[in-house]
Amino acid sequence: EKLKVLKEKTSQEIKEMEGNVYSLFKERGKFEKEISELKAYLGRLKLQEEELKEKIYDREKEIISLEDKLSAIEEKLSEYKDLEIGEVKESVIKLREEINKAKREIKLIGNVNFRAQEDYEQELSRFNEYKEKQIKLKEESKAIKNLIEEIEAKKRKVFLEAFNTINKNLKRIFSFLSPGGRAEMFLDNEEDPFSGGVQLTVKPRGKDVQYLEAMSGGEKTLAALSLIFAIQEYKxxxxxxxxxxxxxxxxxxxxxxxxxxxxxxxxxxxxxxxxxxxxxxxxxxxxxxxxxxxxxxxxxxxxxxxxxxxxxx
Missing domain, CATH: 3.40.50.300 (P-loop containing nucleotide triphosphate hydrolases)
Incomplete structure (x- = not known):
């Protein structure tokens, strides 16, 4: 009975620990999801900013180039104003159309978000904050895991010490009550004692090894009393x-x-x-x-x- 109480108490403590670990893992998953979303959002902002800067730079460069060409052509035109310059005029008109087209494209781009850099810095700060929380959660999770492993090791050690001592007492007491007989306990799973039960086998004098279900009333009484006294000797x-x-x-x-x-x-x-x-x-x-x-x-x-x-x- 005391082993059962000890086992139930320890199992309850482990369940509570496992519940805490599960909560921490759940919270960590939430933070990791938010961090992933922030990363994606920051990436989109950065990409959008770079694209806008590149478009503006290309258009401004194109306008400057066209205006330089136009100025050069107009300067040449002034030198040859008395000559036939129909083809030159067509070139000038074409250049003006390209300049106007470039200006229209710049307008289509719309207002540039000059706060993008500031937004980026804010989101990056949030990202770093969540990252620190994630690191802390991992450390706490690791500490709890280590504690659970330590408790499991102690629980196993205490249980096996109690089991072996009680088993030794059982053999001695039963052999006293039933000279020539033998009683012994064994674990269903020696590798993981808490995943199985405890079996009791008894060999009355002159008989084969039996489980409790197959024994007579008197044999059961001797086995039960032997186990009771064996446990009471331990505690x-x-x-x-x-x-x-x-x-x-x-x-x-x-x-x-x-x-x-x-x-x-x-x-x-x-x-x-x-x-x-x-x-x-x-x-x-x-x-x-x-x-x-x-x-x-x-x-x-x-x-x-x-x-x-x-x-x-």
Missing amino acids: PSPFYYFDEVDAHLDEVNARKVGELIRQKSKEAQFIVVTLREVVASFADRIIGVSARGGISEVFALENKALEELIKRD
């Missing part, structure tokens, strides 16, 4: 109460149980309810209860008197 209690635990035992086995309780009574107090005189004979104090006329009567019985009764039988 002793100052007080024990047994209620007719010898009900399914024969005389020989009942005597062995009485002897064992007598031994253990040096370290703890036992109150045992029994109908077996052989078990009661090992008690320091005997209190009898009888019914007469529908009324229960309690009386003290000397151990010597009980021994005399046993001898008569």
